Amino acid sequence: MKKISVVLLILVLFLIPANVFAQGGKEVDTAASGGKMKVSMVLKTLSSEYWKRVVAGADEAAAKYNVDLTKLGPPSEDAIEQQINMVQDALTANPVALIFSPSQPATAVNVLNSAKAKGIPVILVDTPMPDGFTDYATFIGTENYAAGKLGAEAIIKKVGKSGKVVIIEGAPGNPTTTQRADGAQDAFKAAGYEILSRQPGYSDREKAYTTMQNILQVNKKVDAVFASNDEMALGALRALQQAKVNAAVVGTDGNKGALESILADGLFGSVAQKPEMMGYLAVENAIKLSKGETIEKRIDSGVDVITKETAQAALDKL
Incomplete structure (x- = not known):
């Protein structure tokens, strides 16, 4: 009887698809993303220059690390309910991490609790959650x-x-x-x-x-x-x-x-601010979390004060 059980166990192990594997203690199915790690990003909007720069940094990291990055955002920063709905949709895709910038943090508590219940770590970008709310992996942004x-x-x-x-x-x-x-x-x-x-x-x-x-x-x-x-x-x-x-x-x-x-x-x-750095670090730290690595609770992306003396050099960097 024991021999039969062992044989059955070996057969089950061989039948598990290669595209299903564990990351950070969570099973992740990568078939739908062509074998790539899935990360979801929901920003305040995708229409303004600032948030396009955040996306540009995230895209750079996604390309470097072979990540399937889904980017969502409402048409304007005051479309609060629409943004929350986008987060709910993003969670249904079961990404390895959610990168999120809440337009109105107090209204996002419930949806982040849902992320926690699903075992999906949240990386906050640019905007923190209210004081006392700690159910997120890290905050990346400016002081x-x-x-x-x-x-x-x-x-x-x-x-x-x-x-x-x-x-x-x-x-x-x-x-x-x-x-x-x-x-x-x-x-x-x-x-x-x-x-x-x-x-x-x-x-x-x-x-x-x-x-x-x-x-x-x-x-x-x-x-x-x-x-x-x-x-x-x-x-x-x-x-x-x-x-x-x-x-x-x-x-x-x-x-x-x-x-x-x-x-x-x-x-x-x-x-x-350094929005490209925020986006890049967000994807990079999502990968670290998926591997079970420990990351800092707060990551400062830095700022520079630009006046006419330094504006041209800053513009050239864009």
């Missing part, structure tokens, strides 16, 4: 409060130790843009600046343009503007130029349009 503070300090160095400033942040509930605005606001207050207004621009150029127009109807004297991303900075700049108000405007991200504006004496500067 956003410090980035905002650096941007404000660049303005203070140009304008001087006092002035009137407007702060434009992203959508309410978006910790990335809120933390940048917090850092900038604290730096301005410490330098004795008057905060004329702090309002959301929803990470959108046209919405920030309208926001800045409305602010200028009440405040004719503006010395500086800090925006939590470059798209909003460019929108605010257009409103200032139309109103013939000369103010130092600093954005965040270091996108191509912002760098070109800096060189053309439009924006004063940009706190440049």
Whole structure:
């Protein structure tokens, strides 16, 4: 009887398909992806320059490591429910890891709990989850409060130790843009600046343009503007130029349009994140997790403050 059982066990082992194997303690079927490891990425959107740069870095790593990378994102950063639905769809594909940038982190708790229940590790990119939520593998991104503070300090160095400033942040509930605005606001207050207004621009150029127009109807004297991303900075700049108000405007991200504006004496500067590095590191660490390796809980992708002196070199790197 024992001999028959052993023979049956050997037969079962030989019948297991070669495309089914264990990664990090989880069975993964790679048949549908041509033998490649499957990784899913859901970003806030795929339409803006910043997120296209994140995708470019992820694609580079996927090509290098032979990864089947699925990339999803709603048409705009405020399409919160649509993004959550995309995450749910991504989880049904049973990837070895989910790379995720939550548009509104508080609404993503349940779907990340679903990822945990399925044994799918989550790599957060750019935007962290709320304080106290720890069911994710790692966060890869910028220290956003410090980035905002650096941007404000660049303005203070140009304008001087006092002035009137407007702060434009992203959508309410978006910790990335809120933390940048917090850092900038604290730096301005410490330098004795008057905060004329702090309002959301929803990470959108046209919405920030309208926001800045409305602010200028009440405040004719503006010395500086800090925006939590470059798209909003460019929108605010257009409103200032139309109103013939000369103010130092600093954005965040270091996108191509912002760098070109800096060189053309439009924006004063940009706190440049490294989105390509975020995307690349996300895929690289997904592979490490699939192999059962231990990774850091937080990985800082770094920032640079770019002004006219360094804008051309930064543009050449893009």
